[in-house]
Amino acid sequence: MSYANSRIPESAQQGVHTHLAERVCTHLASPFRKPIADVSRAARDDALAGWDGHAPLIVDAGCGVGHSTIELARTYSDHCVIGVEKSEDRLQRRKPYPDALMPSNMVFVRANLVDFWRVLAEDGLRLARHYILYPNPWPKIGHLGRRWHAHPVFPDILRLGGVLECRSNWAVYIDEFACALELARGCPVAGEAFEAARPLTPFERKYRDSGQCLYRLRVDLDAAAAS
C-alpha cells in the first residue's frame, strides 16, 4: 500500500448521529460505574512518579507512536506531558528518536484511557491541556457509543478541565464532539477545518499528504465552567 492514499472514514452516517443527544445526556446524568482495574492505578502511579506536583499537566490521549507527546513536551517545556497509549507495540515504535534526545518533562504510559481518565478525575487532578488527536472514528452507525464523546467516560474527560483539543479527518466526529460539549457545557462550541502546515502526529501527516481536509475543535473547559 502506498503512503499517501489514506481514505476518509466511510460511513452510512452523513451528519450528527440521531441518538447522540440522548446518549450524551444519559452519560452526563449517570456516573460510569465500571470498576477500575488495578493495572490502571499502577499506570497512573507510573505516569505521575516524576511529577513535582506543581508543573501544569498535559495529556496526549491515544498518543500512538508518541511523536505528538515529544513535540508537546518540547513546546511546553515547563509542563509535564503524559502520552497515554494502549498499544505497547506503538509505544515502542516511537524510535528513531534516541532516548538521549527525549525531553525530560514527558512520560509514556501504556494504559486504557477508559480507566486512566477516570483515575485522574477520581484523584481530582486538573489538566492544563488535553489532546485527543485522531481518535479511532468508529464510523459505523452502530458504533456511536465507542466514539469518545458518546462513551460513558465522556463526563470524566470534561472533569479533567483545561484546554481540550480534538482533531479528526472525519468532519462528523468533530461536529458530534462539539454537540456533546454544547450539551454538557450549555454554551456553543464550534469545530473548524484547518491546514496542518506542520503535522503534529503521523496520522495528521498521512491524512494531509493524502489531500484530506482536517478538522479540529478546541475549547477551554475552565473558561466555559467559569462563565
Ligand SMILES: C[S@@+](CC[C@H](N)C(=O)[O-])C[C@H]1O[C@@H](n2cnc3c(N)ncnc32)[C@H](O)[C@@H]1O
Ligand atoms: C488513529 S490512532 C492515532 C494515533 C496518534 N494520536 C496520531 O494521531 O498519530 C488512535 C490511537 O488511539 C489508541 N487508543 C484507542 N483506544 C484507546 C484506549 N482505550 N486507550 C488507550 N489508547 C487507545 C490506539 O491504540 C491508537 O494508537
